[in-house]
Amino acid sequence: MSTRTPRKATVYDVAAEAGVSIATVSRALRTPDKVRPKTRDIINEAIHKLGYVPSGSAQGLAAQKTGSLGLFLPNVDELDTIEDFNPENQDAATLQLDPPDERPQANSLYLDEVLRGCELESWRQGVSLMVNVSLGRADADVTQIANDMAGKVDGLLVMARSLPDHVVDFLSKRMPLVMIADAPTSIPVDLDLVRVSNRKGMSALVSHLIESHGVKRLAYLAGPNDSPDNHKRYEGFCEALQSHGMTYEAAPIYRGQFSQSIAYSITKDLIARSTLPEALVCANDQMALGALEALDEANIDIPGQIIVTGFDGIDETNMSAPRLTTVRQPMRNLGRAAVQLLMQRINNPSEGSQSLELPVTVLLRESCEGHLDPIG
Known part of the structure; x- marks a missing residue:
């Protein structure tokens, strides 16, 4: 026994059922407030009776909008290529060790x-x-x-x-x-x-480090050169130093590229060379989290030996140890x-x-x- 898909009702069917023109049906669908209530009710009854579903593409063409x-x-994840994916159709479960030194990227x-x-x-x-x-x-x-x-x-x-x-x-x-x-x-x-307000946020944060904590040796962990967020945040960093009579050229800049793993490696290197600043100001939270991890592994007290700050206000910063000082943007x-x-x-x-x-x-x-x- 074969089954056939019933023919879909069209706007022509609705117009014939309601006894109105196609233009009136179209107007009732697009701008119902421009159709008399009684006529609109008749059209809606016809639509319900016939099971008519308006075509979004047709309506879009008529209104010259797609919605x-x-x-x-x-x-978003700095990958150059994506490998081919072939889903496996298999009812199975696999046990796999998840070592703690495998740092998740964010x-x-x-x-x-x-x-x-x-x-x-x-x-x-x-x-x-x-x-x-x-x-x-x-x-x-x-x-x-x-x-x-x-x-x-x-x-x-x-x-x-x-x-x-x-x-x-x-x-x-x-x-x-x-x-x-x-x-x-x-x-x-x-x-x-x-x-x-990237510039204002970073300037306020760095000014707090200088005024409330007496920090004099700062380093900046920067994002990509073509990032407007990084550019504005560095402007705020320099602005705060200058407004407190400090030379921003003397503050080292390290290229963390907004990457947690790169920031981790940079911080490990600073520890090995005994060149940690008093405050490591990171241009985003991911880099700051990478720095926190490297410092924790070296048993360096935060903020006793070094202050670490981030920018963005992602949820992970409220769960790190210690919790990360950051600039939360909306x-x-x-x-x-x-x-x-x-x-x-x-x-x-x-x-x-x-x-x-x-x-x-x-x-x-x-x-x-x-x-x-x-x-x-």
Whole structure:
């Protein structure tokens, strides 16, 4: 006995059942407030009776909108290639030792939170979110992928460093686009932008180290040279030193690349050479966690012998030993604000560009302050 899939009801069937024109049905679906209530009720009854499901793509074409946003993220885990994956169809369980010296990497935690914020706000706004990652791809490939995505969405959210500047320039002239973290530096473009107070946050933290703890020898564990966050944070580091009559050129800079494992190795080397500063100021939390681990292995007292600080405020910093002093930025709200700004741009394309800067909070914890009594 064969079965046949019943024919799906169409907008033509709904119009015939309701006794109205196709244009009226379409208008009732797109802008129901512009259709008389009695007519709208008749159309809804016909839709329910026939089991009609509106076509999202058709509605999008009619309204010249897709109901989707695109998000471009940079290389989140620093891999150049991804191996082929072939899933095993096997009902099995395997025991495997997990040695404690295998340090987990957390390079994408910041982006995870920003992405979550974009997802939440997209849901709240009633639109879907398409995500792409420029994972070790060549410039030409990234350009092609960006162009393809641009044809499927109403607007783009672009995290700094995820697309070449010339691609951002091209896309911004074609469709609504919001930059997250920073705008392109090599081309003069006037774009909507959402970022956090990186410079002010780092300056406030370093000023506290100098004023409250009398720190005079500091070192800076930096991120990638092309990171706008790293650039602004280093500006804040230098600003604090200069405002306290200190020479920032004398403070060593170590290239940790925002990597926990690289920061671990750098700190191990500083310990071996007996060149630890009084305070190791890290441009992100992952590097600070790597430094804490290396110092703990060497039985170096924190903060008695050295102060360690981070930046971002990821959850792991509240569980480290000692808990990490850090600058918490509103990562999830950064994503939400970017989506809100993009929706404003889509709905009001002629308005001037906006630049939002979200405040940060310096969280003073045990890696800087020593013992703190628990709340309550």
